[in-house]
Amino acid sequence: MGTVSNAAQLLAGAAKVDITDRAAGPVNDPSYAKALVLKDGPTTVVLVTVDAVAIGGIGRIGNDYLGNVRAALERELGIPPASVLVNASHCHSIVRRDTDALTVQAVKEAVKNLVPVRAGAGRGREDRIMENRRLKLKDGSEVDLRRAYATPRDEDVASVGPVDAEIGLLRLDRMDGRPFALVYNFACHPIHGVPAGGNTADFPGFASKVIEENFGEGVMAFFVQGCAGDINPSLYKATSHPHDAEAYGNLLGLSALRAARGIKTAEAAPLRVVREAVSLPRAADYEKRIAAIEAEQARLLKSFKGTSLNFKAFLPLFLQHKLSPDFPGYHNHGYLHEQSQGRDALAKLDAENRANIEAYLQNIQAMERLQHLQVNLALLKMHQARTIAAGNAALETEMSGLRVGDFVMVTFPGELTVELGLAVKKRAAGKFTFVAGYTNGYLFYLPTEAQRKNTGYAQEDCDCLVAPEWRKIFDERTDAVLKKLNAP
16 A cells, blocks of 8 residues: 655645643653654655654553544545554653644644755764663573663673664755755664653654754754664663763764755655555464573572671672782781691681672572563563453554655564664665654564574563564565665
8 A cells, every 4th residue: 555656846844742741740851743744746644753652552642542643634634544654752751641632733733834845865873872782691692781670790791782873864955945854763762861850852852952953943853763672872771970861862963963964955856655564473482481481580599599698798798809819808917927827717717708709699690680580571471461362363563664755764663673674774775765663553572583582581572572473574564665665
């Protein structure tokens, strides 16, 4: 299903509406629903970006949001549902419960403001603000970095996963050359927050503000979240300084601006939109994976060792043995004096303390692993219940594609991990091809086959509804959508 227009004149309108729930607590900065309406002859496309965690599934925006918005736009403006794409930035702001009505309001205002535009595509780069949260361990498993559990020991980590530093850009200019709007696609979880707390649109909100204040009067910036399923903000687990999304947003906004200024726009900008129904297999191995975690928990519980130490006694002993491994119990001369008298009481005490320290450390490691497994076991059980309630029926969803001139973007619901997006870009024929997750619904995490089968149990593996073979279907449908978008 799709619509195509190759007309020479492209029209665009933009509007935004504040969707912040100001009754929910302190507000640091506003959250918006922004609407970009593109029209080329008979073809109209609506791109909505929402400063919210998801389009249904989790958070304040309900599962009926997309249907309500599409129905209202079709009824009141004649815009077909397939032409409406809604992307959530995945920030954790608290939005108003009437965000669907406010979204429709923004689209209607954008339609009223349609003006002739020129379009151009490009790419920027920003590699300072994100990191892959999946850590590959020396035993072959992978774990992820979350605030819900402890980071693994440095000596157990072998390598980290990739990131996607690319910023996908669609620049729209008025006919006199003045910038009108900038769509920018980037992959990173907006979960850093601000030092003082409070409701925030996180780094995408700050990045858009930088763009809008510096690119030209009246410009609107549209952040489209990419394949951020396993991408954290950089230094996400740092404890030595407050987390501040504004600094990261400033960096991203300036990098997007730098690249956007070099994009040349043109009048001929074919407008195309495609929507494909997709049916994905649900996971059928919950019982097996739950049993494996419970067996590992039982093994860890049996591994705890007796020790005379509590934390108060452990910490100073640990520091003493790290500070002076050869003479932790006293100064050097005390050991020499004992040796001269044929005694070794200090050495025997040191050996006893070392054994207790090692036992205590092993107990801590077992505790941290139990905490990790407990969190992910709860996710598996939650999705097992969802699957049973659904009667193990396939997951019916959709994939969308958008082309504006040379700018091409394929979208999918849920949290695609970064390797999926990088693979699509590598296969794509178009020079400026980008991928967005978190669009037109929410299917939780969508990992690769290898990630899905990971024995280390990361969130992406466990907070997941799909079977490992979902990837083949995703790749086939993605390639089909891109082929339609790039057809002559």
